[in-house]
Amino acid sequence: MTNPDEFSLIAFIAAHCHTRDDVVLGIGDDAALLQPPAGQHLAVTTDTLNSGVHFPVATPAVDVGWKALAVNLSDLAAMGAEPAWCSLSLALPRADQRWLEGFCDGFFALARAHSVSLIGGDTTCGPLSICITICGHVPAGCALRRDQARAGDDIWVSGYPGEAAAALRLWQCGQLDISAIAANQQVEQLRQRLLRPQPRVELGQQLRKTGLSRAAVDISDGLLADVGHIAARSRLQARIYADALPLSHALECIVDKTTARHCALRGGDDYEIAFTAAADQRTAISALSSELALPLTRIGRMQPGLGVVCEGETALSGIPDGYRHFLPASYSAMNDE
């Protein structure tokens, strides 16, 4: 493609699409036409990634494509929804076909893995920004919701939170090149967790189908901050046991114990799922963990009260309480690279 314009870029993207049977009309008209399944609620969510705000400027295009979709899939996972369709709004500083090829490689690899059809979007010129709206479906009345936790529920978390935050920390200290495979295996594991989050779509659906859980949230802004959303919406208090946090071997190898714990509690970008479940479901949840080959760890309890309390937490080590826009930003320190 020489001097690609808006339409050749769209044609390039469209050529990569696979189309589900429930897409009546996909890319190419003024709007897409979709056939939602009868009796199901649509679950709709949007997330934007801005260069230098949500990812370092030097992030490889393939990882940007993966992550832009992953963060949206993670929101559907937290609702227990089955992903189906998405739209893609791309603002590109210039019509850079090589960048778009990389982006499409990452984006469509994940889209195929979850049978998501790209059904439209918008392509404009501007500072690099990717906005995806994703739709899924969930049987009416069965979605996992932040407001459905009950007093006495256990709080669980999937995977090993904190690895992405640790990678971000290494990058901020100039100890990690975000764009290159790290020589150290553990550092590379952390880098992968930052660049290639694995949305826990299967876990969300299993929790919903089995009825093991009714309340969940994905950890994008930090475990304490996001569990705090369940507490607030359910009008309860979340008590977290810091000693129970699952810390990965890689995390413990690369940072000291205090930092590891703070990354796990307060670092963002993990895209694990925190959920609540009645105490009599512990055996069933362990069985689900084995079935999915995904660690599920009991880290706390919902109780009467408000907010989040964390038992056994040590002094802060500089990681903020969950990411908030318009406050000093995590990725902005090195925006000028």
Ligand code: ADP
């Ligand atoms: P309109 O001017 O009517 O909004 P566009 O010219 O922007 O239409 O887009 C033409 C078609 O290409 C539409 O179907 C639109 O959804 C699709 N499209 C545009 N940009 C993208 C993109 N980045 N990814 C997927 N589809 C896109």
Ligand code: MG
């Ligand atoms: Mg348009």
